[in-house]
Amino acid sequence: MSEADEVQRVTREHTYGTWRKQKGWMPLNVVDARGSYFFDSSGKGYLDLSSQLMCSNLGHKNEAVMKAIAEQAMKLPYVSPSFTCEVRAKATEALLQVFPERLAKFFYSTSGTEANEAAIKIARMYTGRYKVISRYSSYHGSTGGSIAATGDLRRWYAEPVGKIDGVVFAPDAYCYRCPLGQKYPECGVACADYVDYMIRREGNVAAVIIEPVVGTNGVLIPPDEYLPRLREITQKHGVLLIADEVMSGWGRIGEWFAVNRWNVVPDIITTAKGVTGAYMPLGVTATTAEISEFFEEKYFAHGHTYEAHPMALAPVPTVISEYRRLNLLEESKRKGRLLGAMLEQVKTKHKCVGDVRGLGLFWAVELVKDRETKEPLNDMKDKYEGSPLVVDRVTKSMMEMGVYAMGWVSHIVIAPPLIVTEEELQKGVDALDRSLNIADELVAS
DSSP: OOHHHHHHHHHHHHSOOTTSOSTTOOOOOEEEEEBTEEEETTOOEEEETTHHHHTOTTOBOOHHHHHHHHHHHHHOSOOOTTSOOHHHHHHHHHHHTTSOTTEEEEEEESSHHHHHHHHHHHHHHHHSOOEEEEESSOOOOSSHHHHHTOOSHHHHTTSSTTOOSOEEEEOOOOGGGOTTSOOTTTTOSHHHHHHHHHHHHHOOEEEEEEOSSOOTTTOOOOOTTHHHHHHHHHHHHTOEEEEEOTTTTTTTTSSSSGGGGGTOOOSEEEEOGGGTTTSSOOEEEEEEHHHHHHTTSSOOOOOOTTTTOHHHHTTHHHHHHHHHHTTHHHHHHHHHHHHHHHHHHHHHHOTTEEEEEEETTEEEEEEEEETTTTEESSOHHHHHHTOOOHHHHHHHHHHHTTEEOEEETTEEEEOOOTTOOHHHHHHHHHHHHHHTHHHHTTSOO
């Protein structure tokens, strides 16, 4: 058995593959990654068209970021969060430069799900209320509170064991498949107004948590009126608005944070992934001064061993500097317009493509059986039951062509590193174009 085969065997037999049945799992052995590509043990390269898990925003092996991490490893690799150190202050100062001005106090964890756990606990402590309104097409993480706030099938596995009570779900801002059967703009953004109704009828609501641009559940772009209206509703009722920017932040849509596009400042922003370019695991929960002042005389009942870990914080100032040096926010917008035009062209060629949507370098291609009825090629029940999914066949075909893209239920997420070149975008879209012929065969004529 070769060394590469042994790596796969040990991984397969002694570690868990996440969000899947374990039978048949044989993960690709990745040995290197550079720029917008990663490479397997045979030397084959793959264009990273989904930035791994929509996190490798700076691409792979950025020299400046790796140097910052190495220097911190030699200087101070760990200290208890009850102490402080230089990197904690420097990372905080760097974040203050890019977060909305009102969000000026941070809790540091090691992942997006932990950032959301902190946000939910903070909201409940601060308001004295416990209910949280989320949405059905949402993913906020895999731990107790964040999976309870997740609207998709990943929550189903946690019920009733492991699910925290107090979360209720609102309709999605999903214009292609409006849950209220309405059509924009005649709807008057009824999906936002329904949240007002929910808050009044539920009572005891501490917070509303949303992804400003929904991530794995389809890159859902809300109407322009949606977020400002939701902010108005939550403020009217004294309910906190939590923006989960784990995927949508850090230049992904061409802004530091997606809420900036709609000039909305939430009470709490949670983020991870692109804050370090995924070079180190870091979650950030940012709160307003009003919230932080509450805890001056109240017990802040949260924390853990790897809170404010020096190694996790080490790349933050450099990462922010690299976003600026490479002009990646503007590049995300510019290349996003090119990518959108490419994907719209693909849509005209394939009857399996029901919708193409996105902003910046964050796009989804939704597959359907019939464009008129919008019936998806697969649904969440198929995924839950482990039925074969068409998107898996499409993305497998793309991998054979040397292009990696993440498929989820009945759509494909196109979210390359922000450093991607126009030629690489074309290569990725060409592979998608050819692979969609597989789905076309299953579509009603």
